[in-house]
Amino acid sequence: MNACAPAILDWxxxxxxxxxxxxxxxxxxxxxALRRAVARILAQVRADGDHALHLLTRRYDGCExxxxxxxxxxxxxxxxxxPAALKAAIGEAHERIALFxxxxxxxxxxxxxxxxxxxERVPRPIxxxxxxxxxxxxxxxxxxxxxxxxxxxxxxxxxxxxxxPRARDGRCxxxxxxxxxxCGIRRVFKLGGAQAIAAMAYGTAxxxxxxxxxxxxxxxxxxxxxxxxxxxxxxxxxxxxxxSEVLAIADDAADARFVAADLLAQAEHGPDSQALxxxxxxxxxxxxxxxxxxxxxxxxxxxxxxxxxxxxxxIRTASLAQAAEISNAYAPEHLILNVREPRALLERxxxxxxxxLGAWSPESIGDYCSGTNHVLPTWGHARAWSxxxxxxxxxxxxxxxxxxxxLRAIGPCAATLARAEALEGHAAAVTLRLxxxxxxx
Numbered sequence: 001m002n003a004c005a006p007a008i009l010d011w012x013x014x015x016x017x018x019x020x021x022x023x024x025x026x027x028x029x030x031x032x033a034l035r036r037a038v039a040r041i042l043a044q045v046r047a048d049g050d051h052a053l054h055l056l057t058r059r060y061d062g063c064e065x066x067x068x069x070x071x072x073x074x075x076x077x078x079x080x081x082x083p084a085a086l087k088a089a090i091g092e093a094h095e096r097i098a099l100f101x102x103x104x105x106x107x108x109x110x111x112x113x114x115x116x117x118x119x120e121r122v123p124r125p126i127x128x129x130x131x132x133x134x135x136x137x138x139x140x141x142x143x144x145x146x147x148x149x150x151x152x153x154x155x156x157x158x159x160x161x162x163x164x165p166r167a168r169d170g171r172c173x174x175x176x177x178x179x180x181x182x183c184g185i186r187r188v189f190k191l192g193g194a195q196a197i198a199a200m201a202y203g204t205a206x207x208x209x210x211x212x213x214x215x216x217x218x219x220x221x222x223x224x225x226x227x228x229x230x231x232x233x234x235x236x237x238x239x240x241x242x243x244s245e246v247l248a249i250a251d252d253a254a255d256a257r258f259v260a261a262d263l264l265a266q267a268e269h270g271p272d273s274q275a276l277x278x279x280x281x282x283x284x285x286x287x288x289x290x291x292x293x294x295x296x297x298x299x300x301x302x303x304x305x306x307x308x309x310x311x312x313x314x315i316r317t318a319s320l321a322q323a324a325e326i327s328n329a330y331a332p333e334h335l336i337l338n339v340r341e342p343r344a345l346l347e348r349x350x351x352x353x354x355x356x357l358g359a360w361s362p363e364s365i366g367d368y369c370s371g372t373n374h375v376l377p378t379w380g381h382a383r384a385w386s387x388x389x390x391x392x393x394x395x396x397x398x399x400x401x402x403x404x405x406x407l408r409a410i411g412p413c414a415a416t417l418a419r420a421e422a423l424e425g426h427a428a429a430v431t432l433r434l435x436x437x438x439x440x441x
Contacts, residue, residue, distance in 0.1 A: 004296035004305070005289035006312040008282075011326065023330050025379055026243065026272045026311045031219075038194045038223040045198035050205050056195040062167035068206045070172055070188040075181065078174035090141060090179050093369035097149045100371030105153055105390035116406025120399040128158035128208060129393060130200030130235065131185070132215030135164045135192065136270075138301075139173035146373050146388065147214050148183025154393035159185050160200055160208055164192025193217075197224035201235040212236040214388065216375055219243075219272070238392055239385045242378045243272040246363055247332035247352075249323045250279045250288075253340040258359060259284070260291030262336055263312065264305055265364050267296070271307035276330065277314045278323035285314050324348035331382040334363045351383045404437055 009022055044052045050068065057065055079087075109121045131147040134140050144161065151159050161180050163172050172190055180188055189207055191199055197217075201224075203209025213225055213235050222242050228234040246266040250259050263275035279285055292312075296305050317323040324345060327335060331351035339345055342357035349355060353376030356363050367374045377385035402410075411430045418426035 004309050005292040006309055006314055008285045008289065008314045008316060010316045011278075011322070012316075012318055022313050022315060023276075023326070025245070025274060034219055034223055035227075038220055038227060041194040041220075042198045042201075042224060042227060045195055045204070046202045050207075053191060053195055053199055053204060053207075056193070057165065057191065060193055060195070061165055063165050063170040065165065065170050065190055068189050068191065070177065070190060074171055075177060078172070078177040079181070081174045082178055086175060087178060089369075090145070090175065090182065093142065094145055094149065094179070094182050096369055096371040097145055097373075098153065101150045101153050101373070101390050105150075106394065106396065114406060114409050116403035116408075117410055118401045118406075120401075122397050122399060123154075123391075123394045124397055125155035125157070126212050126393055126395060127156070128210045128212075129156045129160070130197075130210035130213045131159065131161040132196060132200075132213065132217055132221060133161060133163040133176055133180075134215075134217050134221070135166075135173050135176065136218060139163075139176050141173065141175035141179040142368050142374065143215060144176050144179035144185075145183065146375050148180055148185050150373070150388060150390045151214075151393050152184050154390045156393050158208060158210070159187070160210055161185050161188045162191040162196035162200060162207075163188065164196075165190035194220045194224035197221060197228060201228035210235055212238070212393075214238040214375065214392070216241055216244075218270070238375065238388055239377045240379060240381045241375075243274065244269040244334075245274040245276075245332055245378055246334040246336065247276040247278065247327050247330055248336040248338055249320065249327060249345065250277065250281070250284055250336075251320060251339040252281045252284060253359070254279075254284060254338040255359060256284060256287035256291050257295075258362070259288050259336075259338055260295055262338075262363055263288070263292065263309075264295055264299065265362070266334065267305040267308035267312065268299055268301040269304075269308070271304055272311070273308040275308065275312045276332070277312075278317050278326055279315075280317050280319050280323070282316060285316055289314060320345055321348060327352070331377075331380040333376045333378040333382065334366070336361070336363055353377050353382045353387050407433055408437060 053068060106123050111119050113119050129151055133143045163176050165172060199207040200210045200213055225237045229237040244266050248259055248262055266273050266275045277288055296302055299305050328351045333353040335352035336356045337345050338359055354366055354372055366372050373388040375388035411434045415427040415430045
């Protein structure tokens with residue numbers, strides 16, 4: 001078989017076990033050895049604070065830091081170093097991301113559920129949030145925008161960002177810093193991996209403790225987030241997440257070059273990324289396989305993409321409807337509907353992080369500048385979780401206010417239900433007031 005292209009599978013020729021294997025994700029964040037290693041890092045940072053952060057940065061990032069926090073000179077140098085075209089592109093993306101997130105931000109709600117009974121829901125920002133921006137083999141200024149814009153719109157006042165330093169000079173990527181500053185972020189720390197998550201979750205002398213952590217990362221980051229979120233006093237997290245993934249559904253109208261390019265765009269993220277293609281068209285599947293081989297070899301990150309394509313699947317389905325069913329079972333982070341009538345097929349989709357409709361909607365656009373957020377649930381969590389939004393950075397507080405007439409109207413209902421649950425104290429809190437109203441009348 002081709003070095004890059006995966007084998008073509010016929011879904012309707014597979015038994016249940018083979019179907020499960022075809023949709024299986026690569027093992028990573030759930031490995032027991034990884035769990036133990038991450039737990040040790042978390043414990044080390046919790047016990048030794050900044051000292052542990054310096055040691056772990058030397059070990060894992062290969063650099064000695066004079067200071068953990070980005071200084072004024074580094075901010076200035078980063079802005080001066082960036083080409084004008086890149087600054088303009090970051091600014092352009094920022095505008096569209098802000099436009100979409102402002103439009104979709106939750107607002108206050110006020111409803112009179114009975115005469116004299118007013119119920120409200122009011123959004124409040126999470127006070128202290130920690131943002132993680134990966135920078136392993138490829139720094140991600142786009143992630144700084146995807147995290148920073150909704151945090152800023154939500155009104156979070158204590159925003160901390162961690163991103164790994166470069167081994168050669170111990171500095172952060174200039175584009176990440178520029179994007180962070182554009183989002184109003186003033187505190188950035190040169191920290192990566194599980195140690196960055198520990199620092200933001202527990203706090204150290206330098207790094208403020210955060211209430212909730214956000215952002216994608218490798219298996220170490222993912223596992224660290226899961227562990228701190230499981231602790232009674234640990235920080236909350238945005239969502240369970242893992243390596244990047246895409247599922248494409250295509251018909252005979254699709255251009256095989258476009259489909260292969262979309263699959264490779266995810267494959268080059270990392271060796272544990274996954275790309276799937278579902279189609280009822282055998283000729284298209286064969287053509288995509290050929291394009292994957294040709295295009296993969298030409299990529300600068302060909303070795304990474306080739307490793308990721310070992311986890312890829314090209315699957316022949318009986319119909320587009322069956323492809324939609326399989327997609328819902330897989331619940332992809334990114335779903336591309338490269339078909340003749342994408343909106344008709346969208347009606348069948350109920351589990352996906354973000355959907356891209358038609359031949360002219362590459363997933364890469366969503367990664368950078370369409371306006372939607374690219375921090376999305378992976379590992380099938382799209383069955384129950386949504387992508388990042390302004391609401392992710394807020395708490396929704398409910399409020400109720402009753403007038404005397406309102407209590408008279410609905411108080412007996414509450415008292416009856418309380419007694420049915422054998423909670424006489426609950427009932428008394430209502431009936432005492434009703435008695436006082438009756439006496440006053």
